[in-house]
Amino acid sequence: MNVATAPLLRVTDLEKHYGGVIALSELDLQLMPGEHAAVVGDNGAGKSTFVRMISGAERPDGGSIMFDGAECNFRSPLEARGVGIETVYQDLSLADDLDVIDNLFMGRELFHLKLGGLSILNRKAMRKRAHELLDEVGVRIPSLSGRIRGMSGGQRQGVAIARASGWGSKLIILDEPTAALGVRETGQVEDIIRGLKQAGTGVVLVSHNLRQVFDLMDTIYVFRRGKLVGRRDVATTTPQEIVAMITGVGGAEAGEFV
Amino acid sequence: MPQATTRGSAAELSAATTRPTLGAWLASDSAFKYTMVAVLVLGVIVMSIVSPEFRRPENLINILQQNAIIGVVACGMTLMIIAGGFDLSVGAVAAASGVLAGALSIEYGLPLAIIAGLVVGLGTGLINGFLVAKMGINPFVATLGMQAIVQGVLFIQTEAKPVFGLPDTWSDFGFYRVGFVPSTVIVFIVAAVACWALLRFTLIGKLMYAVGSNREGTRRSGVAVDRVVITAFAIGGVLAAAGGLMLVTQSNTGQPSAGATWALLAIAAVVVGGTPLTGGAGGIGQTIVGTLLLGVMSNALNIMSVSPYWQPAATGLLILLAVSVERYRHMKRSR
Numbered sequence: 001m002n003v004a005t006a007p008l009l010r011v012t013d014l015e016k017h018y019g020g021v022i023a024l025s026e027l028d029l030q031l032m033p034g035e036h037a038a039v040v041g042d043n044g045a046g047k048s049t050f051v052r053m054i055s056g057a058e059r060p061d062g063g064s065i066m067f068d069g070a071e072c073n074f075r076s077p078l079e080a081r082g083v084g085i086e087t088v089y090q091d092l093s094l095a096d097d098l099d100v101i102d103n104l105f106m107g108r109e110l111f112h113l114k115l116g117g118l119s120i121l122n123r124k125a126m127r128k129r130a131h132e133l134l135d136e137v138g139v140r141i142p143s144l145s146g147r148i149r150g151m152s153g154g155q156r157q158g159v160a161i162a163r164a165s166g167w168g169s170k171l172i173i174l175d176e177p178t179a180a181l182g183v184r185e186t187g188q189v190e191d192i193i194r195g196l197k198q199a200g201t202g203v204v205l206v207s208h209n210l211r212q213v214f215d216l217m218d219t220i221y222v223f224r225r226g227k228l229v230g231r232r233d234v235a236t237t238t239p240q241e242i243v244a245m246i247t248g249v250g251g252a253e254a255g256e257f258v
Numbered sequence: 259m260p261q262a263t264t265r266g267s268a269a270e271l272s273a274a275t276t277r278p279t280l281g282a283w284l285a286s287d288s289a290f291k292y293t294m295v296a297v298l299v300l301g302v303i304v305m306s307i308v309s310p311e312f313r314r315p316e317n318l319i320n321i322l323q324q325n326a327i328i329g330v331v332a333c334g335m336t337l338m339i340i341a342g343g344f345d346l347s348v349g350a351v352a353a354a355s356g357v358l359a360g361a362l363s364i365e366y367g368l369p370l371a372i373i374a375g376l377v378v379g380l381g382t383g384l385i386n387g388f389l390v391a392k393m394g395i396n397p398f399v400a401t402l403g404m405q406a407i408v409q410g411v412l413f414i415q416t417e418a419k420p421v422f423g424l425p426d427t428w429s430d431f432g433f434y435r436v437g438f439v440p441s442t443v444i445v446f447i448v449a450a451v452a453c454w455a456l457l458r459f460t461l462i463g464k465l466m467y468a469v470g471s472n473r474e475g476t477r478r479s480g481v482a483v484d485r486v487v488i489t490a491f492a493i494g495g496v497l498a499a500a501g502g503l504m505l506v507t508q509s510n511t512g513q514p515s516a517g518a519t520w521a522l523l524a525i526a527a528v529v530v531g532g533t534p535l536t537g538g539a540g541g542i543g544q545t546i547v548g549t550l551l552l553g554v555m556s557n558a559l560n561i562m563s564v565s566p567y568w569q570p571a572a573t574g575l576l577i578l579l580a581v582s583v584e585r586y587r588h589m590k591r592s593r
Contacts, residue, residue: 038394077478078480081480087478089475089478091480093472093474093476093477093478094472094473095471095475095476095538096472097470097471097538098467098468098538099468100466101335102464102468106468106476106479106481107476107479107480107481109461111461116367116461117460117462117465117485118456118460118461119460121460121464123457127310177318
């Protein structure tokens with residue numbers, strides 16, 4: 001951190017409205033490479049809107065997104081993914097009837113022969129690569145040819161995160177990754193997120209779980225009523241301060257800065 | 259035979275509810291697959307023992323020949339169901355394809371006629387796929403509408419009269435045999451192997467399962483899901499048209515009223531084999547088993563001189579049984 005590195009993501013004056021409702025405005029923030037940033041705020045605070053814009057799911061109505069030194073104008077999640085931004089959705093995007101390998105390589109299959117839709121899948125090569133991928137992320141799956149349907153929530157989330165992280169991605173957006181999980185499975189997913197920190201992969205974590213945020217993240221960005229009301233380093237703030245900022249009670253307005 | 263079918267499956271079902279280990283086994287996919295194979299084999303064996311007429315080689319070949327056409331249609335239906343859809347227009351499309359090809363063959367010869375017939379299937383399949391994938395219309399409504407349109411146009415153009423006087427080349431092909439294997443059965447085998455390989459080895463095959471299993475999730479992964487659905491419907495349409503052409507080879511006429519029951523029969527063959535209507539799972543092997551099962555049942559009922567009016571009822575019973583078992587498995591899995 002002694003060298004002044006360029007930010008990985010720089011968002012300037014970002015704005016989004018739905019009809020007459022302003023969902024997000026005047027958003028300026030920057031994330032450093034490898035930074036693990038939490039995005040917190042009440043429902044409707046604009047955090048999902050923010051995440052959807054940097055993941056390419058929605059287009060901003062104003063402002064700009066710079067990623068890795070280049071201006072971005074994503075028209076689809078695919079384009080965001082192309083520059084290295086991956087999103088793991090809350091309601092998982094895995095195909096339950098398919099096995100781990102087929103899911104890991106969804107949209108990125110390896111082939112024996114490329115012939116458009118008739119391309120012949122190289123399942124052997126994908127199996128080999130799948131082992132490496134899951135090892136890197138630290139996900140343990142009993143059988144790669146087992147269907148997703150039969151797996152625990154933690155394993156599923158592990159597969160989803162491995163899929164997101166395994167392609168040289170620089171920033172992974174996790175939208176409430178443990179919201180539907182039990183205690184033990186949440187622990188597994190948190191270990192995976194720690195692994196991403198070691199690997200130097202940046203993370204944006206949307207979470208309501210402050211314990212989790214303080215355990216895992218470097219920085220916290222607090223959203224309220226469509227605005228970013230503050231950024232804090234985990235090392236120098238307290239849950240009480242964050243809660244005050246989220247709710248707008250207790251003079252958090254005074255500390256409004258980015 | 260139908261008794262054997264019913265008893266076999268019902269016994270499995272009740273045993274499964276009392277013994278949890280067997281229930282878990284039944285909930286697995288291979289179990290259901292092998293159960294249906296066992297029912298088929300058992301049915302054939304029982305019928306062969308009790309009925310000399312049934313076990314005549316000519317009768318067994320006859321079963322294959324009679325069901326090859328619906329088998330081809332069912333192969334296409336399998337792809338559509340796996341991708342999360344289904345097609346009620348296959349019968350009308352088959353009839354239209356047969357009538358058009360038949361009429362064209364009188365003047366322009368068979369090759370062009372066959373291509374024209376298949377293009378009818380491709381075109382209607384593409385439109386079906388477009389309506390379902392791009393317009394978001396429920397497959398039931400989209401393909402029912404297509405069925406009505408195609409049938410309407412067909413009846414108006416032909417005044418509901420069959421097309422006669424076709425070249426004998428049609429029936430020459432239809433009754434040709436390689437050794438003892440009828441040509442239509444060979445077409446069925448080719449279609450089945452092609453669809454099986456498509457599902458097993460190719461990208462589009464994998465994506466059909468993916469789209470049928472979780473369409474939105476697959477879309478988020480950057481897959482052009484609309485194209486996958488449209489492809490499934492296009493192949494389904496072409497195979498329906500192929501079924502229509504195969505029918506022409508059997509009667510040497512183009513019948514506008516042909517195929518009225520095909521959609522239901524093809525869906526039945528797929529579902530009875532064990533491919534769930536909910537999409538994302540199943541395969542061609544199951545469809546072959548389902549096709550043969552329905553064929554053997556129908557043949558057995560004929561031989562036992564059961565009124566032909568019982569046939570649809572028996573088919574319906576088999577469908578409900580298969581779907582019940584599927585629902586049971588679903589509840590087991592998602593518990």
